Amino acid sequence: MSAPVTVSVDCPAKTNLTLEVGPSHAEWGGRHELDTIYCAIGLTDTVTATAKPAGAGFSLDLAGEHLGDLASSSSDMRRNHAVLALFAMAEAAGREPDVALTIEKRIPVGAGLAGGSADAAATILALNALWELDWPLDRLREVAATLGADMPFCVAGGYARGTGYGEIIETIPDDSDAARALREQGYAGSLLVGAYQAQLSTPEVYGEFDVVGAGDGDRNHLQKAAVSLHPRSGAAIREALAAGASHAFVSGSGPSVVAFTPTPDIRRDVIAAWERSKAVDRIIAAEAPAAPSVSVTVAR
Ligand SMILES: C[C@@](CO)(OP(=O)(O)O)[C@H](O)COP(=O)(O)OP(=O)(O)OC[C@H]1O[C@@H](n2ccc(N)nc2=O)[C@H](O)[C@@H]1O
Ligand SMILES: Nc1ncnc2c1ncn2[C@@H]1O[C@H](COP(=O)(O)OP(=O)(O)O)[C@@H](O)[C@H]1O
Secondary structure, three states: OOOEEEEEEEEEEEEEEEEEEEEEOHHHOOOEEEEEEEEEEEEEEEEEEEEOOOOOOOEEEEEOOOOHHHOOOOOOHHHOHHHHHHHHHHHHHOOOOOEEEEEEOOOOOOOOOOHHHHHHHHHHHHHHHHOOOOOOHHHHHHHHHOOOOOHHHHOOOOEEEEEOOOOEEEEEOOOOHHHHHHHHOOOOEEEEEEEOOOOOOHHHHHHHHHHHOOOOOOOEOOHHHHHHHOOHHHHHHHHHHHOOOOEEEEOOOOOOEEEEOOOHHHHHHHHHHHHHHOOOOEEEEEEEOOOOEEEEEEOO
């Protein structure tokens, strides 16, 4: 088969169905100990990697209507998480990063949905195909873990347990008792994401957690901190639960809110409640769980 010249990857956003936060560790760069259930949701970014002539270097093009702070001219493309993943893969594979990357962004930026990590994971998966490395998942996760806490999860999606600082991943197979239990608890199927123009800085939310701690009964220990920094997220949770959502919570470090809507009537009622209360800026429908998908275009 002739070599691939373009590989596109649709990579889902991530939420946390539980997020227990423990003490921070200096040897982890100040990151906190976590025990979390990750869940990939069917709200995706698309990363395309195209081979460039030897020595041509890399390029990055961004598209999308909601680019957050990526849109500003000061956003340094060499710090984009997809570009960091390109350089990490090039070093690991002993290759030159002569690749054109395009990112079609749909995942809100700085939202607690791991949009940057999804783009990095998509780049790793794309290069694994473009460069015909054919590395196994564990090898790809090793590269991802050098870039960020929730990147290893994003490489495969689905449901998974994360420990360490979030980088140690124990997949929860779809046919396992644990996955069945999550589905029975209502953590599957139709959901709504309440998104905001505003972003929250992940380090700032963890810092606020060190001050305020976790809220009583909150499955996401960062929720109280995120709501204290962005109160509208708290209003969105209350409105969604009152409208019948089976679960509504801040996604990771926030500010976005995820609401599971088990019936079309409840989905309609949550949308109406969020629109009436103006508790969110934008509403995105998705399904859970989800997984990345890779498509390869070869030379004609
Ligand atoms: C909070 C979570 C929950 O899944 O995701 P988001 O909601 O941001 O998507 C993750 O822990 C975010 O992971 P990620 O965004 O990759 O964090 P990193 O880049 O590794 O670290 C950014 C900063 O967040 C803080 N951090 C991150 C992870 C962790 N376990 N403890 C921390 O205290 C640290 O201040 C760290 O310097
Ligand atoms: N490809 C990318 N997509 C989104 N954010 C990115 C990307 N590359 C770098 N970033 C930066 O990472 C920060 C966190 O983005 P994101 O991963 O979307 O949020 P979160 O960590 O809350 O899930 C933002 O400030 C953004 O500027």
